[in-house]
Amino acid sequence: MSGDLTIKLNKTASSRLPGVELKNIPFGKVFTDHMLVADYIDGKWQNVEITSYQPLTFDPSLAAIHYGQSIFEGIKAYVNANGEAVIFRPLDNFARFNQSAVRMQMPEVPEEIFMDGMKQLITIDKNWIPTMENHSLYIRPFMFATDTFIGVRPSATYKFMIILSPTGPYYGKPMRIAVEETYTRAAPGGVGQAKNAGNYGGSLKPAEDARLNGYDQVLWTDAFEHKWLQEVGTMNVFFVFKNAVVTPSLEEGTILDGVTRRSAIVVLREMGLNVEERRISIDELIDAYKKGDLIEAFGTGTAATISLIKELGYKGEHLVFNPENNQVSKELNERLTAIRLGEVADNHGWIVRL
Numbered sequence: 539m540s541g542d543l544t545i546k547l548n549k550t551a552s553s554r555l556p557g558v559e560l561k562n563i564p565f566g567k568v569f570t571d572h573m574l575v576a577d578y579i580d581g582k583w584q585n586v587e588i589t590s591y592q593p594l595t596f597d598p599s600l601a602a603i604h605y606g607q608s609i610f611e612g613i614k615a616y617v618n619a620n621g622e623a624v625i626f627r628p629l630d631n632f633a634r635f636n637q638s639a640v641r642m643q644m645p646e647v648p649e650e651i652f653m654d655g656m657k658q659l660i661t662i663d664k665n666w667i668p669t670m671e672n673h674s675l676y677i678r679p680f681m682f683a684t685d686t687f688i689g690v691r692p693s694a695t696y697k698f699m700i701i702l703s704p705t706g707p708y709y710g711k712p713m714r715i716a717v718e719e720t721y722t723r724a725a726p727g728g729v730g731q732a733k734n735a736g737n738y739g740g741s742l743k744p745a746e747d748a749r750l751n752g753y754d755q756v757l758w759t760d761a762f763e764h765k766w767l768q769e770v771g772t773m774n775v776f777f778v779f780k781n782a783v784v785t786p787s788l789e790e791g792t793i794l795d796g797v798t799r800r801s802a803i804v805v806l807r808e809m810g811l812n813v814e815e816r817r818i819s820i821d822e823l824i825d826a827y828k829k830g831d832l833i834e835a836f837g838t839g840t841a842a843t844i845s846l847i848k849e850l851g852y853k854g855e856h857l858v859f860n861p862e863n864n865q866v867s868k869e870l871n872e873r874l875t876a877i878r879l880g881e882v883a884d885n886h887g888w889i890v891r892l
């Protein structure tokens with residue numbers, strides 16, 4: 539690794555791990571002993587350091603807080619059947635992170651920092667990777683603007699960080715989803731394809747309204763007609779019809795190019811299914827449901843993994859799915875899990891070792 543990108547190590551004297559119960563650990567609440575930090579100053583990345591997990595201090599005029607130049611990724615590490623720590627498709631997240639950076643007018647992060655830093659950090663904290671079924675180590679790389687300035691312009695300085703969080707299932711039970719009729723997550727030309735913090739901030743009010751009506755999340759629709767389906771709050775979405783599995787296409791730039799979505803498309807095709815990436819409307823779903831042609835619906839995401847949808851609600855219509863009728867998502871989940879845990883060959887080069 540070249541000169542100032544060398545990763546400085548500043549390890550903690552003692553681990554907090556003995557005091558942590560990893561089984562059934564909730565998503566996103568517990569963090570490992572260490573974190574990675576790097577600064578972008580004077581047009582270059584520097585001060586790359588793995589240090590003890592600790593609070594940050596910052597000036598109240600920090601640019602990220604005011605104008606939202608803030609992006610992130612979600613990746614998972616597992617312990618495989620041979621006891622080795624492995625990461626699932628981190629290079630895909632690395633590429634997407636830098637695409638988000640470009641869209642948000644932020645500097646790209648070099649592979650030496652993102653990938654080598656992540657591997658070193660996980661190596662140091664690898665005892666934190668839970669080994670129980672449906673558990674993993676959630677990896678959260680993120681970058682935010684650090685200029686102390688409240689004029690609207692791109693920041694000249696940034697911080698890139700990686701934190702690690704052992705986790706159990708994100709949703710844990712089949713979900714009731716409200717198809718969004720009022721609010722919009724993304725429109726063509728916007729930032730829907732970028733994994734920037736504001737996309738999630740803007741989703742909270744619609745999600746809370748849906749929750750008050752008995753739903754777990756919303757399924758976003760297009761900005762103009764509120765009928766073309768996009769993605770669910772924290773995951774991409776798939777619909778299993780009698781003759782095809784359909785997932786909304788990426789070409790309008792309004793949904794995330796999910797790494798689990800990509801993996802699901804490949805594995806579903808290996809299962810012999812006809813997968814279509816295309817525009818799909820709620821009207822088509824309702825029609826197919828009424829004819830008995832729509833069998834299953836599920837979401838895919840790093841945090842969500844494969845999450846069953848048991849109901850879709852839209853303008854008084856309720857599409858109810860029997861969670862037992864989940865042959866496709868069940869087999870997909872089993873196949874993806876077997877790849878992650880090294881129980882079958884990784885024919886796609888998705889697994890990265892430390």
Ligand code: COI
Pocket residue numbers: 611612613738772839840841842
């Ligand atoms: C992920 O699946 O990694 C996500 O980023 C979703 C999340 C906001 C929990």
